Amino acid sequence: MLEILKQINIKCEDDAKGFKDDEKIGRIDKLMKKTKYRSIHDGHLTKIYSQLQNKELSGKNLVLVSSHIDTVYKNFYQMEGRDVVTGTLDNSITNAILINLLTSHDVPENVIVAFTGNEEKESLGVDETISFLHTINAKAGIVVSLDITNRGYRNHGYTIENYFVKKGMGKAFYRKKQLKNYLVELLESKKVKTIHHVSADPDDTWQFDEHNLNCFTFCLPSRNIAEHGDWMHDDMGVIVKKSALRDYSQALLKLLRRLARDFN
Numbered sequence: 001m002l003e004i005l006k007q008i009n010i011k012c013e014d015d016a017k018g019f020k021d022d023e024k025i026g027r028i029d030k031l032m033k034k035t036k037y038r039s040i041h042d043g044h045l046t047k048i049y050s051q052l053q054n055k056e057l058s059g060k061n062l063v064l065v066s067s068h069i070d071t072v073y074k075n076f077y078q079m080e081g082r083d084v085v086t087g088t089l090d091n092s093i094t095n096a097i098l099i100n101l102l103t104s105h106d107v108p109e110n111v112i113v114a115f116t117g118n119e120e121k122e123s124l125g126v127d128e129t130i131s132f133l134h135t136i137n138a139k140a141g142i143v144v145s146l147d148i149t150n151r152g153y154r155n156h157g158y159t160i161e162n163y164f165v166k167k168g169m170g171k172a173f174y175r176k177k178q179l180k181n182y183l184v185e186l187l188e189s190k191k192v193k194t195i196h197h198v199s200a201d202p203d204d205t206w207q208f209d210e211h212n213l214n215c216f217t218f219c220l221p222s223r224n225i226a227e228h229g230d231w232m233h234d235d236m237g238v239i240v241k242k243s244a245l246r247d248y249s250q251a252l253l254k255l256l257r258r259l260a261r262d263f264n
Contacts, residue, residue, distance in 0.1 A: 001245065002080060004031060005096040009078050009088060012071050014117040016124055018044035024069060028095065028115055035102040037113060041132045045117040045125040048132060051109045057138040063111045063259045064140040066129065067094050068119030068147070068204060075235045085245070086225070087237045091119070094146035094220060097249050105253055108260035116204065120233075123207035130211045141172070141263030142214040144255065145205050148240070149219035150232060152193040156221055157247020159193040160184070161200040163216035164209035172214060172263075179214060186258045187251055218255065220248045 008031070012024040019025060025047060029039065032049055040057075041048040047069075050057060068091050078087030085093075095115065102113070116125025133139060145162075152159045163180050165173040173179045176196070184192045197206070200217070208215040221244055226234035 001096050001100040001249070002078070002085065004099050005078055005085075005092060007031065008095055008099075009076050009092040011073070011076065012069050012117070014045060014070055016118060016122065019117055025115075028069065028099065031099050032102070035099070036106075037102055040112075043128050043132065046129045046132070047115045048112060048129060049114075050112040054136045057112070057136055060110060060138050061141040061263055062133070062138055063108075063256060063263055064114060064129070064133075064143045065098065065111060065256065066114045066116055066126070066143060066145045066204060066208075067091065067098050068117065068125065069095055069115045070117040070120055070125075072120050072233045073235050077237065083243070084239050084241055086239050088235060089222065089238050089240060090148050090232055091146070093148060093240065097220070097245065097252065098146060101249055101253055107253075107256055110260050110264055111256050119204045123204040126204050126207040126211070130208075130213075140213055142259055143205070143208045143216075144259070145203060145208065145215065145217045146252075147203050147217050147219050148222045148232065148238065149195075149217075150201070150222060150224070151195055151219070152221040153223040153241070153244075156191060156193045157241075157244040158251050159195060159219045159221060161195040161217045161219050162197045162203055162205040163194070164197065164205060164214070166212055166214045168212065179216065183216065183255070186255060188254075189251070218248075218252060220244060
């Protein structure tokens with residue numbers, strides 16, 4: 001996974017109309033060719049991959065995995081220690097974990113992947129992703145957004161944050177707490193840290209919620225190096241535990257397989 005991180009931990013900016021350069025996108029696309037996934041939509045602010053062709057997705061209920069690839073750093077690095085990885089990891093670390101997972105493991109065919117842009121600003125990549133699904137007559141039964149977090153570093157390998165539920169007809173959950181409890185049960189762990197959107201930092205799930213979707217953020221805990229409020233986006237980078245990388249990857253695979261079973 002760290003070899004993948006080295007390849008894709010580079011600048012990727014957008015101007016709200018599209019990505020300014022395609023170097024990171026090209027590297028991700030090359031890496032995705034080593035998986036069973038192939039590009040089904042090369043959009044302005046979203047790059048969507050699936051094991052099925054568009055016509056095969058029509059009418060299907062999907063699990064959508066979203067991992068934003070836009071960056072705000074000016075200088076990029078990653079450094080491996082004995083027990084930790086340090087670097088400008090927002091959000092290249094979850095990009096790398098996801099690609100590594102899809103390379104190493106089989107994931108159900110109703111799981112699709114979107115690498116989105118503009119998350120750090122207006123989450124316009126979310127809108128384009130959902131618009132595309134509408135055009136092929138497919139829908140996201142639930143969205144799993146991948147990101148890093150400033151919570152849970154000491155004792156947790158992952159957190160569940162910003163969980164929202166679909167409202168109205170066709171809803172699977174009546175309350176956000178019901179979705180939270182469902183996810184904790186799927187993970188089969190007594191140490192799941194959950195953070196309601198009132199307390200969590202905003203991310204692109206807030207925009208997925210605007211589209212009235214079941215969604216949540218599956219976060220990798222990190223710790224600060226810089227000493228100011230926006231330390232996660234500082235060029236000094238962040239610290240993540242190697243043990244958390246293992247826990248996060250294993251839990252993500254379990255989540256995707258079980259969500260794919262339940263949202264099919």
